[in-house]
Amino acid sequence: MSNDEALKKYDIKKYRTPDGYTSDICVFTIVSESDGEYKPPLMDLKLMLIQRAALDAEGNPNIEASKWAVPGGFVQDDESAFEAAKRELEEETSVSGVHMKHFGVYDKPGRDPRGWIISNAHYAIVPEHSLSLRKAQDDAAEVDLFSINDVLNLDLAFDHREIIEDAIKMITNDLLQTTVAKNFLPEYFTYSELQAVLKTVTDDPAIASDQSFSRKIKTLPFIREAEGKTSRTSKKPTQLYTFVEMDVVKPIYTARY
Amino acid sequence: MSNDEALKKYDIKKYRTPDGYTSDICVFTIVSESDGEYKPPLMDLKLMLIQRAALDAEGNPNIEASKWAVPGGFVQDDESAFEAAKRELEEETSVSGVHMKHFGVYDKPGRDPRGWIISNAHYAIVPEHSLSLRKAQDDAAEVDLFSINDVLNLDLAFDHREIIEDAIKMITNDLLQTTVAKNFLPEYFTYSELQAVLKTVTDDPAIASDQSFSRKIKTLPFIREAEGKTSRTSKKPTQLYTFVEMDVVKPIYTARY
DNA sequence: GGAATAGTGTCTCTAAGACAATATGGA
DNA sequence: TCCATATTGTCTTAGAGACACTATTCC
Numbered sequence: 001m002s003n004d005e006a007l008k009k010y011d012i013k014k015y016r017t018p019d020g021y022t023s024d025i026c027v028f029t030i031v032s033e034s035d036g037e038y039k040p041p042l043m044d045l046k047l048m049l050i051q052r053a054a055l056d057a058e059g060n061p062n063i064e065a066s067k068w069a070v071p072g073g074f075v076q077d078d079e080s081a082f083e084a085a086k087r088e089l090e091e092e093t094s095v096s097g098v099h100m101k102h103f104g105v106y107d108k109p110g111r112d113p114r115g116w117i118i119s120n121a122h123y124a125i126v127p128e129h130s131l132s133l134r135k136a137q138d139d140a141a142e143v144d145l146f147s148i149n150d151v152l153n154l155d156l157a158f159d160h161r162e163i164i165e166d167a168i169k170m171i172t173n174d175l176l177q178t179t180v181a182k183n184f185l186p187e188y189f190t191y192s193e194l195q196a197v198l199k200t201v202t203d204d205p206a207i208a209s210d211q212s213f214s215r216k217i218k219t220l221p222f223i224r225e226a227e228g229k230t231s232r233t234s235k236k237p238t239q240l241y242t243f244v245e246m247d248v249v250k251p252i253y254t255a256r257y
Numbered sequence: 258m259s260n261d262e263a264l265k266k267y268d269i270k271k272y273r274t275p276d277g278y279t280s281d282i283c284v285f286t287i288v289s290e291s292d293g294e295y296k297p298p299l300m301d302l303k304l305m306l307i308q309r310a311a312l313d314a315e316g317n318p319n320i321e322a323s324k325w326a327v328p329g330g331f332v333q334d335d336e337s338a339f340e341a342a343k344r345e346l347e348e349e350t351s352v353s354g355v356h357m358k359h360f361g362v363y364d365k366p367g368r369d370p371r372g373w374i375i376s377n378a379h380y381a382i383v384p385e386h387s388l389s390l391r392k393a394q395d396d397a398a399e400v401d402l403f404s405i406n407d408v409l410n411l412d413l414a415f416d417h418r419e420i421i422e423d424a425i426k427m428i429t430n431d432l433l434q435t436t437v438a439k440n441f442l443p444e445y446f447t448y449s450e451l452q453a454v455l456k457t458v459t460d461d462p463a464i465a466s467d468q469s470f471s472r473k474i475k476t477l478p479f480i481r482e483a484e485g486k487t488s489r490t491s492k493k494p495t496q497l498y499t500f501v502e503m504d505v506v507k508p509i510y511t512a513r514y
Numbered sequence: 515g516g517a518a519t520a521g522t523g524t525c526t527c528t529a530a531g532a533c534a535a536t537a538t539g540g541a
Numbered sequence: 542t543c544c545a546t547a548t549t550g551t552c553t554t555a556g557a558g559a560c561a562c563t564a565t566t567c568c
Contacts, residue, residue, distance in 0.1 A: 015331040021275050021364075021375070038567075040519075074272040080365045105362055105377055107278075108337045118278070118375075120362055176508035177434065192519080198510060206511040212558065214521065216510065234519035236565035250509050251433035253455060253473065254463040255530065257509075295540075297546075449546080469531065471548065476529085491546035493538040512557065522563070536549070
C-alpha cells in the first residue's frame with residue numbers, strides 16, 4: 001500500500017509511447033533599419049529559419065531536404081522541453097537569458113513521417129545584435145531571417161507552416177496585451193522606440209500617432225519615466241522610460257486597467 | 258536522396274523517448290446557487306477533481322493513493338493529446354462538444370515516480386447541468402467539485418498543484434480578455450448573467466456595478482442585443498444579449514478595441 | 515535659418531462613474 | 542402596495558483625438 005510497493009507493480013509498457021520528443025523554437029528578432037543618426041528606428045519583426053540540408057550529420061539523405069524549418073531538436077535526458085529549447089537556442093545562436101515562452105504542442109500522428117514525433121513549440125525574443133547567424137550547423141544548410149509578412153510564402157517543412165502561423169498570432173497578441181515588448185528594447189527607451197516595436201504588429205492609430213502615443217505613455221501604470229534623456233532618436237534630447245514590474249490584465253468588458 | 262530513402266536510414270532509437278504521454282483536463286463548471294425565482298444567479302467557479310483510489314483497476318496498490326488529482330489518462334494510438342483530452346472528458350462525464358483548450362505541458366523529469374511521464378494540461382468549460390458526477394470509475398475513489406478559492410488547500414497528487422494554479426490563472430485571464438465566458442452561458446443571456454460569470458474571477462467595480470455594466474454591455478462590439486426578453490432573473494422582463502463571432506484584441510497601450 | 519523629432523496648449527467630444535429616478539410585474 | 546431587479550436621466554469629470562504651436566539641436 002506504500003508508494004514504493006505501488007511503483008514496483010506498475011507496468012510501464014501498457015500504452016504506446018512517442019517515438020520522439022522535441023522542442024522547436026521560433027526565434028523572433030527585430031531588425032532596426034536605422035535611417036541614419038538622430039532618427040527613430042524603422043523596425044521589422046523577423047523570424048529566424050533554417051534550410052534543411054541535403055544530407056544529415058551522418059551523411060545520409062535528409063528528410064524534407066531543402067525546405068525551410070523552425071530550428072529545434074530532441075529533448076535530452078533529465079531536461080524538460082522548455083530547458084531543451086533554451087539549450088538549443090544557445091547552441092544555435094550563442095545567446096542565453098532571453099525571453100522564451102512555450103505556446104503549443106504539435107503531436108498529430110503522421111505530422112512527421114519518421115514516427116510519432118512530438119514538437120513543443122516555443123517562441124524566443126532575441127536582440128538583433130546577438131544573432132551572429134552562423135550557418136551550416138549539423139543538418140542546416142542555411143540560416144536566414146524572414147519578415148513575418150513574407151515567411152509564409154516559403155516552402156516549409158513538416159507542419160511548420162501551422163506552427164509559424166500560431167507563433168505569429170501568439171507574439172502579436174502578447175506584444176499588445178502584455179509587457180513582453182520590453183524584451184525587444186533596452187532597459188531605458190524612448191516613446192518612439194516602444195512605438196516602433198508595436199508598429200511591427202499593429203497599425204492602430206492611437207499607437208501610430210506620435211502625439212497621442214507620447215502623451216499616453218506617461219499615463220500607463222506599467223511604465224514610468226526614468227532619470228535621463230538620450231539623443232539617439234532625435235536631435236532634441238528625449239525622455240527615457242522603463243517598464244515597471246507588474247501583472248497587467250485589461251478586461252475587454254471595461255475601460256480601466 | 259528521396260524522402261523514402263532518407264526515411265529508411267533514419268535511426269529512431271538515437272534519443273531517449275518518454276515513458277508515458279498523457280492528457281489531463283481541468284474541468285471547470287459554474288454552479289449557480291439560485292436564490293429562488295426572479296433572481297439573478299449567484300455563481301461560483303468550480304473545478305472537478307478525482308480522489309485517487311487505494312487500489313488501481315487491476316487491484317494493485319495505487320500510486321499517490323487518496324490524494325486529489327486532475328482527471329486524465331494516456332494518449333492512445335492515432336490520436337493527439339487534444340483529441341485524447343476530449344475523449345477522456347466524454348468518458349468521465351459523458352459530455353462532448355464543450356470548449357477545451359490546451360494550456361501547458363508538464364514534463365519535468367521526476368514529476369511522476371513511474372518514469373518520464375508527460376502531461377498535456379487542458380481546461381474545459383462544462384455546463385453545470387451536464388455534470389452528473391458519477392463516482393468510482395477506474396482508479397477514482399471519489400469525484401467532487403471544489404471552489405477555486407478552496408481547491409489549493411487540498412492534498413494534491415504529483416505536480417497537480419502547479420497545474421491547477423496555472424489553470425486558474427489561465428481561465429481567469431481568458432474570461433476577462435476573450436469571449437470564452439460565452440461557454441458558461443446560454444446562447445441568449447441577460448446582462449446580470451454575464452456579470453455573474455465575470456464576478457467569479459474579478460471584483461472590478463465597473464463589472465460589479467449593475468448600472469455601469471448594464472450600460473456598458475450595449476456598447477461592446479462583440480455583444481449585440483437579441484430579439485426577446487426573459488423573466489428568469491427578475492420580475493421585470495429583461496433584455497437578452499448574444500455574443501457576436503469576432504476576434505477581440507484590446508491592446509494595453511490604448512483605450513479602444 | 516532649415517530640418518527633423520519631441521513635446522505642450524487647448525479645444526471638442528465621447529464616455530465613464532455617480533446618484534437619482536423610473537419601469538415592471540409578482541407577491 | 543411593496544419589493545427586487547432592470548433601466549434611463551442627468552450631471553460631473555476624465556481622457557482621447559485633433560490641430561496648432563513651441564522646444565531642441567545639428568546641419
